[in-house]
Structures are given as structure tokens and as C-alpha cells.
Amino acid sequence: MSVNYEVLSNRAAPTSETKLKTEKVNLFYGTFQALRNISLDVPKQAITAIIGPSGCGKSSFLRLFNRMNDLIIGARVAGAVEIDDIDIYDKDVDVVELRKRVGMVFQKPNPFPMSVFENVVFGPRRHGKTNRHELAGIVEQSLRQAALWDEVKDKLGQSALALSGGQQQRLCIARVLAVEPEVILMDEPCSALDPIATLRIEDLMRNLSDDYTIVIVTHNMQQAARVSDMAAFLMMEEDRAGTLVEYGPTSQLFTNPKDKRTEDYITGRFG
Amino acid sequence: MEIRTTFHKRLRDIQDELLAMGSMVEKAISRSIEALKNRDLKLANQIIADDRKINEKRFEIEETCIQLIATQQPMAGDLRTIVSVLSIISELERIGDHAEGIAKIVIMIGDEPPLKPLIDIPRMAEKTIDMLHRSLDAFMSCDQEIAQKIAAEDDAIDDLYNQVYRELVSYMVEDPKTITRATRLLWVAHNLERCADRVTNICERIVFTVTGKMCEIDASKY
Numbered sequence: 475m476s477v478n479y480e481v482l483s484n485r486a487a488p489t490s491e492t493k494l495k496t497e498k499v500n501l502f503y504g505t506f507q508a509l510r511n512i513s514l515d516v517p518k519q520a521i522t523a524i525i526g527p528s529g530c531g532k533s534s535f536l537r538l539f540n541r542m543n544d545l546i547i548g549a550r551v552a553g554a555v556e557i558d559d560i561d562i563y564d565k566d567v568d569v570v571e572l573r574k575r576v577g578m579v580f581q582k583p584n585p586f587p588m589s590v591f592e593n594v595v596f597g598p599r600r601h602g603k604t605n606r607h608e609l610a611g612i613v614e615q616s617l618r619q620a621a622l623w624d625e626v627k628d629k630l631g632q633s634a635l636a637l638s639g640g641q642q643q644r645l646c647i648a649r650v651l652a653v654e655p656e657v658i659l660m661d662e663p664c665s666a667l668d669p670i671a672t673l674r675i676e677d678l679m680r681n682l683s684d685d686y687t688i689v690i691v692t693h694n695m696q697q698a699a700r701v702s703d704m705a706a707f708l709m710m711e712e713d714r715a716g717t718l719v720e721y722g723p724t725s726q727l728f729t730n731p732k733d734k735r736t737e738d739y740i741t742g743r744f745g
Numbered sequence: 746m747e748i749r750t751t752f753h754k755r756l757r758d759i760q761d762e763l764l765a766m767g768s769m770v771e772k773a774i775s776r777s778i779e780a781l782k783n784r785d786l787k788l789a790n791q792i793i794a795d796d797r798k799i800n801e802k803r804f805e806i807e808e809t810c811i812q813l814i815a816t817q818q819p820m821a822g823d824l825r826t827i828v829s830v831l832s833i834i835s836e837l838e839r840i841g842d843h844a845e846g847i848a849k850i851v852i853m854i855g856d857e858p859p860l861k862p863l864i865d866i867p868r869m870a871e872k873t874i875d876m877l878h879r880s881l882d883a884f885m886s887c888d889q890e891i892a893q894k895i896a897a898e899d900d901a902i903d904d905l906y907n908q909v910y911r912e913l914v915s916y917m918v919e920d921p922k923t924i925t926r927a928t929r930l931l932w933v934a935h936n937l938e939r940c941a942d943r944v945t946n947i948c949e950r951i952v953f954t955v956t957g958k959m960c961e962i963d964a965s966k967y
Contacts, residue, residue: 670748673748673749674748676749676751677748677749677751680751681751696818699816699818700817724816725812725815725816728812728815728816729812729815
């Protein structure tokens, strides 16, 4: 299925192909309904931002795409969640393989307590790559893609924990890139970083979106506006289930939203 | 190390679009005088039709500026640049309207015999186009000193306008049958004089972009 694009903020137009798709998705944690009837097409090689007030289910929604919610006892998904038209909740889907295709970056940089080099090759090693030469190539390529190579190329053997917060987060992104994913999920990737490190990650995201499909959850509306091509606004209904209020090109959602609730939220009239 | 490379590229793209719009407007003025000199009604009609493209370009750039303000939170010099682009495209659009106005006068004149050889009016046009071109270069290079010099050249346009005015009035006084034809040429000269005033406004925006100061550079005599 193709996505109907309007003006995509004059950025390089992503392909009109859909990479991820949800169809009437409902998510339950036990008896509590966290998401209700969310249908949304995420375009390939573009950045899609999920915004909304605290507790509206943004992160829960993001975690549908790599089945991270499976790790929560009592979590249950109804409806379809697809990657390249394949239902990822199908019983035949290999979750390990899925998470290789759909990488994730978290709020707090979480490098492993090992060297920069070992952090990057951690995933490839788990997926069977052992050739030292090949691994070195992966490290350089991943760190270059994550715009970190020049800063760490002389200290690959040093502990990743010695890097600054912004560098650690870029290392985590490099670690995701090392397993050659197709999709990168980012859950508040800059909320623990200073403003300059934040802008650097945002610029990195823009560059990565030429090759990867990125979905970002952020409570920072300005960040969503700056960085994304498409934006989805979620909010809670009375029973606290998250629903999709509006979804469209970022340029349109932040200049002329169609739904009054979106307008009220982005102009700070409620939140 | 530049951090917001994507945003800054978009900012440069807008400036390139502004230059493209500037070229369209320069061409419109130049062609309007060609149409006047050659009594070329076809060209005059083409200028009127092409003005629509200039207006569309203005809206396109304006929309992009609004998107950048809404989504990118521009600060300091970046913000001033975007605000100035919004002002400058409005001036350019109006200069385009003046060219269209001249084209409409050309159609009004039709095949009436020429009142006099055109000398100062083409000179006004040439000088105005040159000022406009250099002002947009000054905007791109953030050169406020050159902008101030260009604005000062508006006096020369005013002098030419004054000369055209006095000459045409003398025709009218000598032979009232020339009043209609002379008045039309006076309108043409007035359109050109206004174009140069708008270039001065563009120069004021360049000073604002570079220094952050809003200033009025010597108001026109007319």
C-alpha cells in the first residue's frame, strides 16, 4: 500500500512505499487497554515521529514493531502489525530475526561495560560473524555512519563508559547499525543529552533516513518538528487507552493540523 | 564542526529559490521595456501571463519559510535570514507587478505613433535591474556595506525620473494632443521608479539580516 504524501517539508522525498503498518491495533496489559484501534502506515526510508502527552501510549506503540511488549507479562496484541506486508505477530516469525531487522535505541545511552570495539561487534558476533578483519570493517563502517568514527578511532580499545553521553548514544546507534537493520526505533533518544548532543543526533538521524526507516517517540514536540517527515499525534481517551488523533506530513501537522485537539496540543493549550 | 547541517542546507535552498525568483523578476522588467520599445503586444501579454509564475514562486518560498519557522526553531542570524526572505520575496513580487503594469501600458499604447525616442526610460530600467541584481548578490554574501551603497543609488533613479517627468510635461505644455501618450510614458517611468524604491527596501532587509538593526535608508524623493 502506498502512503499519500503532501509536501514533505521540502526534504528529499522518501519512497512512497510503506515499510511498517498497523491495522486496528489494540494493546492490552492484562485488563488495561493501552492502545485502541490504531491504524498507521510508516513510510520506508523516512522519519516518523510519535508525539503525545505522557502516558498516551507512545512507547507502547513503538514497542509493537519489535515485539518488545512480549517481554511484559500479560501483554496482548489484537489487530495486525506488519513489516513489508508480513504480520510480525504471526507464530512463525522468529523474534530474534525480527529484532535484527528492527533495531532499537533507548532513552538512556546503555553501552555495555566493554570496549568501544566490542560494543559495536556485539550483535554481529551473536549473529555468527567471527572474522576479525570483517568485524573491524563493520566497526569502522558503523561508527562512520553514526558520525562517531573520527572521535573514537584512536580509542577503540577503551571502555565505552568513558565516552560522553552524546558519544555513548551515538555508539548505541552504531551498535544497532552493525547488525544491518532495516528499521530503527528510537524511544526518547535525546532526553538524557545536552542540547548540542541532541542536535548532533538529530542531524545523524536525518542522514540515516536516506537508508533506514526510523520511528521516533519523543515528548519533545520541537524535536519531532525538526527531525521528522511524518508525525502522529496520540492521546488518551477517558479510560486511558491511547488513540491516534492525527497522522500526516510533519510540515502540515505543525503548521495546519486538521484536528482541533492536535492544534490545542501543539500550541500548548493542553498537555 | 557544523551540527545542524540538514537545516542549514534547507536555509541555503531557500536563498537559492529567492535568487531564482529574482532572476524571473529581472527578466520581467527587462522584457517589459523591450515590449515598450518594439510595441510588441505579444510579448506584453506573455509578461502578464508570466507574472502568475512569479506570484506562485513567492507563495512557494513563503510556505517553506513558514514550515522552517514552525518546525526548525531558527535562532539569531538564521531567524533574521528567514524573516528577511519573507520580506524580500514580497518586494520582488511587487516589482514583478510593476513589470506587469508596464506590460499593460504597452497594450494600452497599442500601435499609437511613438511620442519620442526612448532614452531615459530604458536607462532607468537598466539601472534598476542592475541594482536589483547586485542587491540579491549582497543578500547572499551578507554584505551590508554594498547594500547601503546600492540603496544610495536610488537617487540616480529619482533624478532620471525627474528628468523624464520634466521632458514629458514640456511635451504636454507644447502640444496638448500629446497628453495621453505622454501620461502613459510617465506611468511607465513611475513604475520603474517604484521598482528602485523596492530595491532600497531589499537593501534595508540586508542590513537587518547582517546587523539585526531595523533601519530606513534615505527615503525616496517620490
